[in-house]
Amino acid sequence: MTYSIVSFHPHDGSLGFAAQSHFFAVGSVVGDAEAGVGVVVSQAFANTDWPHEGLSLLRAGATPDDVLATLIAGDPLADYRQAIVMDATGAYACFTGGGCAPHTGVARGQGVAAVGNMLASDDVCRAMVAAHGDSASGSAHASRLVSALLAGEDAGGDARGSQSAVVKVVDGVRGERPWRHVLADIRVDDHADPVGELRRLLPIHEGFRTIGAALFAPPLVIGDASGIAAAEAREMVRALAAAAAGLGGNPEADLWRAVILLRSGEVDAGGALLAELGAARPHLGEFARGLERVGILPKSEVRP
Secondary structure: OEEEEEEEEOOOOEEEEEEEEOOOOHHHOOEEEEOOOEEEEEEEOOOOOHHHHHHHHHHOOOOHHHHHHHHHHOOOOHHHEEEEEEEOOOOEEEEEOOOOOOOOEEEEEOOEEEEEOOEOOOOHHHHHHHHHHHOOOOOOHHHHHHHHHHHHHHOOOEOOOOOEEEEEEEOOOOOOOHHHHEEEEEEEOOOOOHHHHHHHHHHHHHHHHHHHHHHOOOOOOOOOHHHOOHHHHHHHHHHHHHHHHHOOOOOHHHHHHHHHHHHOOOHHHHHHHHHHHHHHOOHHHHHHHHHHHOOOOOOOOOOO
16 A cells, blocks of 8 residues: 655665555654664555564664564564565665555665555556666755655556655664654655655755754854854855745744844844844744843844
8 A cells, every 4th residue: 555665875875765655644654764774664564563673673783684584474464564674785675475455566776676565557666766766866865765756656656546655864874862863754644745745845854954953053043152153153144045045935044044143243134134034024023032031142222
């Protein structure tokens, strides 16, 4: 009831997967990825334990072939499952049980594999792997995976239609806090065009990664403003301006750009930008005064 693609990006060592299904919230059940460890996807009449157990085995040093063999041997209903296991080097193994509903498919490439079941045609998986390979080699990993899903949809996709989709990408750094190494984790749980919605959300996701880098890395927004390096502030202001262009009418990047300008001593530029934003949304005036009260913004006689 799902088609998925798993891949390794040799340019940065990242790992990821993407999937679409006519099933609610496929992203919550179909698979998982862990930085520096691997990716495991389980679908068809899925065993939702397989991704967690498979990652644990990869973490312990098992090969993808060994992981699949262990999962299959421990599951009396494995014949109804479909899976991909990929390790941190891009080596992988695929499995399709004989009890999976047709059309089933599998397609393989260097560091990339796609599997599907209940498909509208035999071409879906091949189209996904081809589209992944046709993407610009330096493009963001998440974009390549979503492009692959779009190609799968164009080839017929799930025979029952579309409902939900997911893309998740992690970097190649293995550590004790793997949640800090997630590059993208976007889920569309219920939508008439879930893959199209993933594509729409990707640039918004990228813009908010930049915003998050500003918000959560003191002293640009929080902490002692006297510690802000002028070059760091200028670089983040430029990055936020670029993020704002990708967010359309969403003012979030510009708001924090104004805050960084003000905190770094660029009072005229920051004040002008904040005034412009306040003209469009009057509540931002009181918000700015609130930031003054908690010490994020410097005191000023004039706020929009």
